[in-house]
Structures are given as C-alpha cells and as structure tokens.
Amino acid sequence: MRFGPETWSYASLERVSGQLAGALRSRGVQNGHRIGLFMTNCPAWLAWFFAISRVGGVAVPMNPAYTGTEISSILEVSDLRVLICEDRLASRLDSPPKQPPSVDVLMTSRTLQVNGPAEMIEHAASPDPTAPAVIFFSSGSTGMPKGIVHSGRNLVRIVQTVSMTWPLRSADGLFVAMPLAFVYSSIVECLTAIRVGATVELQERFDPDATVARLAAGKITSMMGVPSMYRMLLATREQPGESGKLRFCATAGETLEPALSHQFGERFSCPLLDFYGLTEAPHIIAHSNPAEILERPLSCGRVLTGVEARVVDDHGQSLPSGETGELVVRAPWMFDGYFRDPTATKAVLKEGWFWTGDLARQDAEEYVYIVERKKELxxxxxxxxxxxxxxxxxxxxxxxxxxxxxxxxxxxxxxxxxxxxxxxxxxxxxxxxxxxxxxxxxxxxxxxxxxxxxxxxxxxxxxxxxxxxxxx
CATH class of the missing domain: 3.30.300.30 (ANL, C-terminal domain)
Structure with missing residues (x-):
C-alpha cells in the first residue's frame, strides 16, 4: 500500500493490526462490541479495521466529513463500546451535542509505528461468520441515521465476487480516494486488492492534478470512482506519459453518459466500465467488457453470477422487458438488515428480495437500465x-x-x-x-x-x- 511518502507491505499491515487488536482487548473489547472508526483515509484506518475484526468486534465506520451534530446522531443509535478517533478530528467531538459519556474514546494518529509493542493478538476471535462484522451508516429517508449491517460472510462473498468480475491482478496499482467509511472504498476496492495482492494507491481525498501525476508516473493502473471524478480528471492539464497506463476503470453512483466514456477513453486510452450496487447490496450488476458499453449506452450491465433481479410493479409483479418499474434484487451477499430498525428492514426486504427504490427497466437480453431514482435521494x-x-x-x-x-x-x-x-x-x-x-x-x-x-x-x-x- 502506498500513501504519499509511506509504503506499507501487507505483512506490516497484518503486524500492526495485531498490535492494535491488543490495545482494543486491553480496553475490554469482546465479540459483538461495536467500535466506531472516525478517521480520514490513511493506512491506519485499515489497520484499525482489521484490528476490530481480530477481536471479534463490529466496525462502525464514520464519514470524516461529518459534523458534531451528525456524529452525535450516529452515537445515539449505535451504542458504541469504543470510538477510535483521529487526533485531527477530535474537535468535532467537542461540538455540541457531545458524545455520550459511556463511549470510550481512543485517540489515534494517522502515523502508526510499524514496530509497536510486543504484545499483540495473533489470531482472530473466531466469531460466527453470520454475525455482524460492520455497520455502514447512512442518512435514512427521514434524515436520521440508518445502520446497514453486513456479516463477515457477506464481506467475504462481496470480495470474492468483485475479484472474479474485475480484471484486477497482483501487478496492478488500484487507486482509492473515496472515503474508506464507504463500502465501495474499504470493502469493494481495498479488500479486493488485498485478496489478489495488488497495490492500494491510497489518497486522503480526491485530488485530480495529483492523480494525473500518479498516472503519468505509472503508479496507477486501475481505479473506481463516480462519474464526477472522471470529469474532474478530464478537466486537468494533460501530462506527458499519462495515457496508456490505465488498464481498467469502473464507475458507479449514477448513469454513465456515453460522451463521458468516449472522452475519457480518448484521453487516457482506457474505457470506463459501469456497474450498479448499493450499500445494502454492493456490486450486483456490471458490464463484463467495454464492447457492451458501446452496444448498450446508459445500461449498467447484467446481473452477476448468483444474483437475481426483477423489475416489478407496486404489487411485486414482474413487468415485461422494456417496461419501467422498481428494481428488486436477491443476492447471497445482501445486507442482514438495518441496525435495530425492524420496521425499516421489513419495508425493503420482502420474501428475500431487496426493494432498491430505483426505477429501472430490462431489455430482452436482461441488461439493466436505471431510469430514475424512486426515492428523493x-x-x-x-x-x-x-x-x-x-x-x-x-x-x-x-x-x-x-x-x-x-x-x-x-x-x-x-x-x-x-x-x-x-x-x-x-x-x-x-x-x-x-x-x-x-x-x-x-x-x-x-x-x-x-x-x-x-x-x-x-x-x-x-x-x-x-x-x-x-x-x-
């Protein structure tokens, strides 16, 4: 993993996470305890994430852009045992309303010493693979936080599926700049890169000029981002050697416009592959090759192996090809429900199907087109x-x-x-x-x-x- 001037081997990451797990254990963290992770993008974020897993805890990532009010809302519903907070973000905790007194705040730094204390947790705590491993919080339709729960087994299945779908290999440098508090950065990108042995090219935040410079230096060969990131890259000044280094680029978050795909391919000699997913059901629909993008612009691809998808009316009846309705999906790695919110869970999980809230249509070859967001998101x-x-x-x-x-x-x-x-x-x-x-x-x-x-x-x-x- 590379982060600015820092270079981390995965062996170092494993060793440090073991040491940090020892620190968590010394604070009484046991299986099932929820541990907040409030940090900016840095290798230490991943080290703490793995440390939480080693002691059987449940990671609760928090967006570093959150204000004190937003943090308090999550603390109110998550019932954390420990909150790991980066020292640079500590002032947010002092903003009213403050964190509950029952939360043990563990201050940390982005810079962790690789040679830490000798005492460490060598092996994970062996929790039930179906037990919660991480809770990703997002704002609910009422504006209140909504915890999206994934088990350890879900995370493994997500990573296995992505590694089989993406042409990522050990020689690649995978660019990661979106907040690690999001499922796509931490799980879909970083854990997949670790699984295949690729290098994670981590940035604290997206910087278009710095990214193009890394491209020109040949450090980045693959990346995933939202379309606006690719637009920002196209708005930068061209640099010698930037073209031809990228092998694979994926985009999600909104419909990929054919013009953007064409312009990006013209400049960087790499096509954009679109895919679709949600925090509740990451990476479930994707294109398998660039030709599909050209043949079916505005489509996000077909469902992946093991995934089922239907377009239905308000009563759950499947609609014919070409008609627009709500997209419902079923996959082995779907979320387990909303944290302590059975009502919200029942509203979207019906007979094993997840109602995405997105309006879509499918063509005769089962390619999916997201038409409009049903929700006001x-x-x-x-x-x-x-x-x-x-x-x-x-x-x-x-x-x-x-x-x-x-x-x-x-x-x-x-x-x-x-x-x-x-x-x-x-x-x-x-x-x-x-x-x-x-x-x-x-x-x-x-x-x-x-x-x-x-x-x-x-x-x-x-x-x-x-x-x-x-x-x-």
Whole structure:
C-alpha cells in the first residue's frame, strides 16, 4: 500500500493490526462490541479495521466529513463500546451535542509505528461468520441515521465476487480516494486488492492534478470512482506519459453518459466500465467488457453470477422487458438488515428480495437500465444527500415557513443540491444565514449549492410539494 511518502507491505499491515487488536482487548473489547472508526483515509484506518475484526468486534465506520451534530446522531443509535478517533478530528467531538459519556474514546494518529509493542493478538476471535462484522451508516429517508449491517460472510462473498468480475491482478496499482467509511472504498476496492495482492494507491481525498501525476508516473493502473471524478480528471492539464497506463476503470453512483466514456477513453486510452450496487447490496450488476458499453449506452450491465433481479410493479409483479418499474434484487451477499430498525428492514426486504427504490427497466437480453431514482435521494459527486436531513436544518433558521431541497442535474457533479425557501410573512430571510446554518450542522457535500426564495412552494392535489417542478 502506498500513501504519499509511506509504503506499507501487507505483512506490516497484518503486524500492526495485531498490535492494535491488543490495545482494543486491553480496553475490554469482546465479540459483538461495536467500535466506531472516525478517521480520514490513511493506512491506519485499515489497520484499525482489521484490528476490530481480530477481536471479534463490529466496525462502525464514520464519514470524516461529518459534523458534531451528525456524529452525535450516529452515537445515539449505535451504542458504541469504543470510538477510535483521529487526533485531527477530535474537535468535532467537542461540538455540541457531545458524545455520550459511556463511549470510550481512543485517540489515534494517522502515523502508526510499524514496530509497536510486543504484545499483540495473533489470531482472530473466531466469531460466527453470520454475525455482524460492520455497520455502514447512512442518512435514512427521514434524515436520521440508518445502520446497514453486513456479516463477515457477506464481506467475504462481496470480495470474492468483485475479484472474479474485475480484471484486477497482483501487478496492478488500484487507486482509492473515496472515503474508506464507504463500502465501495474499504470493502469493494481495498479488500479486493488485498485478496489478489495488488497495490492500494491510497489518497486522503480526491485530488485530480495529483492523480494525473500518479498516472503519468505509472503508479496507477486501475481505479473506481463516480462519474464526477472522471470529469474532474478530464478537466486537468494533460501530462506527458499519462495515457496508456490505465488498464481498467469502473464507475458507479449514477448513469454513465456515453460522451463521458468516449472522452475519457480518448484521453487516457482506457474505457470506463459501469456497474450498479448499493450499500445494502454492493456490486450486483456490471458490464463484463467495454464492447457492451458501446452496444448498450446508459445500461449498467447484467446481473452477476448468483444474483437475481426483477423489475416489478407496486404489487411485486414482474413487468415485461422494456417496461419501467422498481428494481428488486436477491443476492447471497445482501445486507442482514438495518441496525435495530425492524420496521425499516421489513419495508425493503420482502420474501428475500431487496426493494432498491430505483426505477429501472430490462431489455430482452436482461441488461439493466436505471431510469430514475424512486426515492428523493440526491447523489452529489457520489455522496448521498437526503433532502429531509437538509430541510430539517433549514427549518430551524428563524423566519423560514417552508423549505424544499431537491437535486438539480449537473454535468460535472451529477447533481447539485438546491434549496427553495418560503419566508414567513413580513420576514426577510438572509440566504447567507441559511447557508451558515447548514455549514455548521452538515457535511460540506450536503450544504446547498444554491438557495432561492419563493412566495409559495408548488404543490399537487394532495398538498404534497411538487418537487419535480423545482428541479428545472
């Protein structure tokens, strides 16, 4: 693994994770204890992740972009035994509301000594493979955190499937820049690279110019990202030697536009392969070769081996090829449910099928096309933004009568976040005040890119906000 000037062998990663496991054990961590992981991208993140597994704990990754308010929401529902916090992020824990006093906060640094204490945990704790191994939190439709639980067996199956689908090999350098707190970075990318013996080219955050420089140096041969990342790479100045180094590039998070695939292939001599998945069911639909992209633009591919997919109506009845309905899937590595939320789990897991909330269609050859998001989820540069969460913050601003947050199509980021506000009669609302409230309580990618004022929000016959009219 390479991270800036640091180079880690996998033997070093194993040794350090054993030492860190000893530190967790000394704090009383046992099988099933939930351990929060609040760190930026760095090798230490992965070392702690493996350490948690060694002692039989359940990792709870937390996005380093979270504010104190968002962290507190997760702490409230996750019931952590220990919170591993990077020292540079410690100030977030001091922001109100603070963490519960029952949480044992373990401060750590990005720079870990490879030669640590002699005492270490040599072997994992041998938990039940069907027991929870990790809980990925994301905002729910109400804006409250929703814990997506995966067992150890699920993680193994995900990695096995990805390694059989992607043409990744031991000589490759796999670029990883999205937060490791996301399933695609930590599990789909990093664990797959480790399984095949490839080098993880890790960045703290995505830097287009630095990435092109690494490409020109021949360090990166494969990568996965959201379309906006590839657009940003195309916006950089060309560097000698950048073309021809990439063998494989995958994209997900939004429909891949044919023009983007063509432009990227022209400059970097590497096609983009689209795939589809969710945190609940990662990597379930994918293209197997570049020719499929050219033949079926806008399709995200076909279901992978072991996966079943149907397009259904509201009653769960399968629809004919070409008709649009909700995509439901069934796979051996689907999530086990939402943490301590049986109601939400039952709403999406029905008779073994996961209702994705995405509208889709299938052609006669069973290629899948994602048509539109059934839910109101906004995907900004690969990050999920739920309108309800942003709206709740804006409603707290004095003088706000109504608010609606929508995603507006953007060629660079996929979608931008836009807020429409209606002031109370006779009250003047300062837009900067609205943005300041959002910056204080929300991660930066959730803060609206634009705020506009209306006398009233458009509504349908039932009184619900007509969000479609606000997206134009």
């Amino acid at each position: 906004i995907k900004r540069s690969g990050f999920n933004v739920f309108p309800a969460e942003v709206e709740r913050v804006i409603r707290e601003v004095p003088g706000i009568a109504e608010v609606a947050v929508v995603g507006v199509a953007d060629t660079f980021l996929g979608e931008r976040v836009k807020a429409w506000i209606v002031p109370r009669p006779g009250v003047a609302v300062n837009v900067e005040q609205v943005l300041a409230a959002c910056r204080a309580k929300l991660a930066s990618y959730k803060v609206p890119d634009a705020v506009e004022e209306l006398q009233e929000l458009p509504k349908g016959p039932t009184g619900k906000i007509a969000r479609k009219e606000l997206r134009h």
